[in-house]
Amino acid sequence: MLTRREFVKLVALGSASLLLGCVKRQSPVIPTPTAKETVAPSEYKAEFLLGYGKDHKLKGGKWGIGFFPKIHVLERLVEYDLKEDKLIPSLAKKWEVEKNGKTITFELNRGIKFSDGSELKASAVKFTVEWLANNHPLGQETFEGADAIDDYTVSIYYKEEGFFNLAKMAEFHMSIMSPKSVKPENSPKGEFVWPIGTGCFKAVDYKEEQYAIYEPNPYWYERFELKPKFKKFVVKFIKDEDTRVMALKSGQVDAISDFVHGGSAYTPRNQLGILSSMGYKVFKRNIPLTWIIAFNYKKEPFNDVNLRKAVDLAINRDDIVKIFDNQVLPAKTLFIEVAPGIKEAKAQGVVYEFKPDVAKQIIENGYKGTRVDMIVDKSQSDQILVAQLIQQQLKNVGLNVKLEVLESGAYRERRDAGEYDLRLYYVGGTDRRFYMRMFWRFYPGQKWSAYVSERTGELCKKVLGEFDENKRKQYLVEFYKAIYDEHGVVPLYFDIMTAVTAKDVVADYYHMFHYPNGTPFGEPLFYYVGVKA
């Protein structure tokens, strides 16, 4: 039996534990930078808070760390300039292609340092390639191996020939990391521990599904003669898109940004106009990512090119972009105009048009009363709106669409099982993914394919194999024409990459989408942002 005193003690102890449990969790203590101190000028707050829709996976995963740290913590040997359709120097200053792309030898820039102070040498590139070849799905299908010729020259050996090997080197997954990122150090089969790179940020703390904390990498800022405007860059993972917008509106974060992978976890486009009118700064950049209607073209009724044509002609793209207050552009070509080969294809009449009367005629001549299923992922409010509009546009020409708004898991199941007729999908990505996604969406035998026929598949192979820019452009034009002729997909609108910042954030478009040396980036970069104190 408890005495009264014991009982009171017990209750007090219990209440205290409860209260402690309820106290807001403090941010973890950040270790002081070991390298040169990077002091944010006093006119800026020490901390920058970003709301982001996806976990950064700083401890690794099947596909490595997240895309955000891949472009902020790590760098690549080359970057891709979409406008010029050229690979441009980054960590490598030049390269030489041998055996039609089976071997590429890169010469590295000197004096580049990882965030731990060690110098970037050929051995680190060799290690990265070998580690990817052993541990990463894309590395496994790409690399044969690598050799460090000297401290600053490395040869990479590929499994297949072709231009695609070089294009892939600008891809997120091919980012170069320090051999100290794995345990045991420098082991190609080592376990990934923590990302150490040459990029603008240094990863310092992380809690799965909650937050990631970065600090400026002093060596990177020194390289580009810049000073950061923050001491600590905190990324909060806020999965739900509306909650992210609300976090920005309530001041819980200084900015929100799109998942740079494209296609998911982005700021709803239908919110951009409202946010802009409320005084938030909307930074957006056109990227070669196009939302499309994808058909289940291997089964009836969309195995018929005529019905696909009817759907194509029934879509009023100008109306679709009005849902987004014209923040995005209608897709009357497969990709934005700066993408390679698009202007030339357009000149040859590869333009997607709105001709509801023709569409109606096609439907009446063979598909009257046809009912088709369209599946939509519930987590994307934009796509639910677009799907409802498409349903009406198709109804106007006589095609009945049953709309099924599904939970993400159920959506994936239905998609993978091929239990649908229509769905909304995207082709392309940020600039660096232009050829990568062409491979994934249009190359024969791919899991995430959008449309493949004998003709388009062959042309896709030619595009990805061709080193000569002019010939590649020609193949691209033929490829666009083939997709257009076969109505393989129906382009809807060109998507963008965005970052939305609060009113007191200091940021500019140039630094948001360019490296300090002028290299264009399709993804928003946060190395030069700050919050006014």
Add this chain to the structure above:
Amino acid sequence: MEFAQGTIFRSKLLNNNLCLIGFGILAFITLMGVLAPVIAKNPYKTNIAERLEPPNLKHPFGTDQLGRDVYSRVVWGVRTTLLVALTISLMSMSIGCFLGAIAGYFGGIVDDIIGRVIDVFLAIPELVFNIALVGVFCLAYGESIWNVILAVVITNWVSYARIMRGIVLSLKEREFVLCEKALGAGDLYILIRHVMPNAIGPMIVLATLNMGNVIMTIASLGFLGLGIQPPTPEWGQMINAGKNYITTAPWLTFFPGLFIAVSILGFNLLGEGLQEVMDRERIVET
């Protein structure tokens, strides 16, 4: 005699203000739902040129993000909401009354088992339980309106069972039941012929009061994106779709919200009125 009693009861109902107001509100809303094809336009018809228009003569409740007439969607939403709510209430009442009556009448181990099940269900917060159930049903059977109906029925029958059990417990000791037993009538016969008809009055009151809760639950699930899916017009889902426009286009959330509030008010007033009339009847009887 029965006719006279019915007339007296009806006159008491008609003299009860709460009943009259509640009934008036519900009759008006139901009539809107019934006449939806006549008094409202096609709720799915989009017109992007007219998107997000504030209330005007052409669109009395304004238009939504796709240029659809909010008035038409709200009016067609009456059908969806009332039909679903009615189905849920009837199913819950049937299950609850049946189990409650069995528990109350037979007592013993039957009562213990049903009683503990009721306790377990009452211990779980209703909306949280509903969300979990809808999620599970969606994964198991895909998206369907029946997910919402089943989920709400599973949590909603409990209140009927609890009340029914209490009523049957008192009724089974009454003279007319004892008399039937003495005459050799079977338990099932007594239960169906004598006990349940005498318990049905309070159940109707409960069902009326409960309809408000059910409408609220349907709207809450719709708001959370778990209920009826677009493009079907449903009030909770309409509020969800309009919540991001609350400062720029408040009519998207105001009118569906108003209809939810008014219909709940209607059911509550009618339920309260019925309860008042029945309580007076009981006082007169005793």
